Amino acid sequence: MTAQPTDIATYNFAYLDEQTKRMIRRAILKGIAIPGYQVPFASREMPMPYGWGTGGVQVTASIIGPDDVLKVIDQGADDTTNAVSIRAFFKKVANVAVTTETAKATIIQTRHRIPEHPLSAGQVLVYQVPIPEPLRFLEPRETETRKMHALEEYGLIHVKLYEDIAKHGRIATTYAYPVKVEGRYVMDPSPTPKFDNPKMHRSPALQLFGAGREKRIYALPPFTDVVSLDFEDHPFEVQTFDQPCALCAAENVYLDEVILDDHGGHMFVCSDTDHCEKRREQGHRGHLAPEIPLALEKTEPAQ
Amino acid sequence: MDIVTQAIEGGFADPVFDAQTVFRAVMDAMARPGKLQPLPVFTRPPTPLSATAGAIALALCDNDTPLWLDPALQASATVKSWLGFHTGAPLANTPADAHFALIATPAEMMALDGFSQGTQDYPDRSTTLILEVSDLVSGAPLLLEGPGIEKTATIAPAQMPRHFVEQWKQNNQRFPRGVDIILATSEAIACLPRTTRIKTMEA
């Protein structure tokens, strides 16, 4: 016997009600008008937990339309479980086309990475942000950090970075590395590795940041100056890898370390799975690439 | 048509998707200042409210957003009840209380600094101005630069507010406080967020 579901609870298109979408849309417009400033918004509970991308999901749900093609990545990969889950959510509630191909997506929701393939005008990159306040770990109080932003008083964060140099000989921040936007607001780029920071600078794409639990939205319009904080004698540097991707031989990309056995065997592969697959399709091969050619379904149209 | 019918008709045919389309056009315009975003006709508001300005109001305003109307719009009871019926937005007592302002005759509008500028702590608490202009090509050309613009952009909106270039410079100087402007013609929109600078055109 199959029980008939009752109409005890029903949900609106794209999950959010229209009033909520309007509220988020207004916050997005303010964010774009004041690049790097965190706009408070009345974040809603979402059907996934806070901390699991609710900010990004609310932003995406508020901007997405029937003609959009959505890509969702977590750690650069389309096949990580949370990315799969969020993609399935939008397929279900908004019935949009989804893709794993960076170049084909109109909206890319991401956690922790910026795709390797350069973004283009018209694309929107939506970041899931856990802690939007770049000063939070230096000053836990919102009342204080708000004052610091208002007065453009960023001495504290420079002191923190400089203490790193004094103690460790280098700036010991490797991800969520703070940036300054258009010479005004210090902004948290979300926990992307600092490797990705230069990609934010004057990107042709619109970048939107959603922090659901902390109730903040912020934005970088295209072609906006985004400069990683540094010092004259200790300029900002990105991570470098000693070897290319073991699967596609890519260099100058961000690599994940994959443990192969329990005797210390490991290899480095692209964290951006789409980038890696694309390169292998084009015939690039790393020293551990499998023989079998790839044949993956990449785009699913709306139903 | 009586006032009640006029107030009720002419809203979005498809509230969900029309609102999304209008918002995306506004978002893209705000993200790329000076770039024209074409917008088909989605609403049929009573005059002097234009279809484009009406569509923007329906997409963005509701009972949480006090709305200020310029005298030309204020004078029309039909416009007020149309906006009231379709958005539920309360009318702001003063321009400084408004989240949005609808301006039918920008050439006669009050100074930009009369609207809410936001505060240094909360610069987002400022008024967004929706200006009805006849076109974006026949007025004095404005050479624009700033975030969202790769090098420069040019628009030439007609019937802009008096001393606009000077007023806008002051708006820039208030950053991060300041107003943002949405320019609405009958078929397109363009935006001037507070970060956009107008370069003086050398003769």
Next chain:
Amino acid sequence: MYVAVKGGEAAIRNAHKLLADRRRGDRSVPTLRLDQIVEQLALGADRVMSEGSLYDRELAALAIVQARGDMIEAIFLVRAYRTTLPRFGYTRAIDTGTMLVERRVSATYKDLPGGQLLGPTFDYTHRLLDPELAAGGEVAEPEQRAGEAEAMPRVSAILAREGLIESDGDMPEDHVPGDITREPLAFPMARDIRLQALSRGDEGFLLALGYSTQRGYARNHPFVGEVRIGEVELALDVPELPFAVPLGSIRVTECQMVNQFKGSAKAPPQFTRGYGLVFGQSERKAMAMALCDRALRASELGEDVVAAAQDEEFVISHSDNVQATGFVEHLKLPHYVDFQAELDLVRRMRAEHDARENAGKAEEKREAAE
């Protein structure tokens, strides 16, 4: 050769199938009906309604079943549903003075108008497990009140007549009550906003904080002026109508804490108030909320802020269990990109450290040899 793991979608699907199986359990045991939960696990449903901020017993019951009895998960389900509901209006403030009271106790007076009314309480039950309940024995009908209930003025009103208790937190004439589900929180916050946040705050968290004030972390000398549980009427003003439209009634628990106060630069010696109000029947939560409310009024009353319970940003930022559980549990999501970055840094710093050590040892050896 290496083939990356794929098939996240199938894995998720299968995991959820297994979850559904475990939720159902042994198929020979009858499925729980929602009315059974509404009737027999009523206080569980009350907590879900209260912290889920949605007064709907049936949905709360559904959430409890769906969550397999995990209360925070059930609260989360209800919140994620309520947030999608359009807002039609705001009712008039409820008047707990006109409550149809089922329980009302005061610790500050032996007897008082309306009397002490124990109602359906666990108090004075001996906590002995009852095998008869397990056997599903018959339950006797309760006693009924004979005649009309006596009016029950609130204890705070009785104290106020003597002028010994502060007035009830007057708001300016034009004050529009806030709505934490509609506006972003900003600190410092007005008391109406704070009370809303406390009312949906995690029972355990508020209980611990309230308890901490009793143990000396910002002690505030509380007395339970009154706890009352019962039904209150809801009414909605509709612009077109000259009268308020009755919407029915809801069950709430209210706690008025009366706190002795020696006076400060800002306020004279008097009794002060701490207030708790929650959906359904939950004295523990209402009392804990009242203790926290009083503690959080420290700045307003000119007291030093010395303990966690008095710290508004600390309390309100961490009281919501839906937020807290999400962020704590998000740590199990993959973080390998960031971990890689840290791994690289630690390896480099370790190599430099070892090189320095080795150089130091070599230097020592050379010196020793000389």
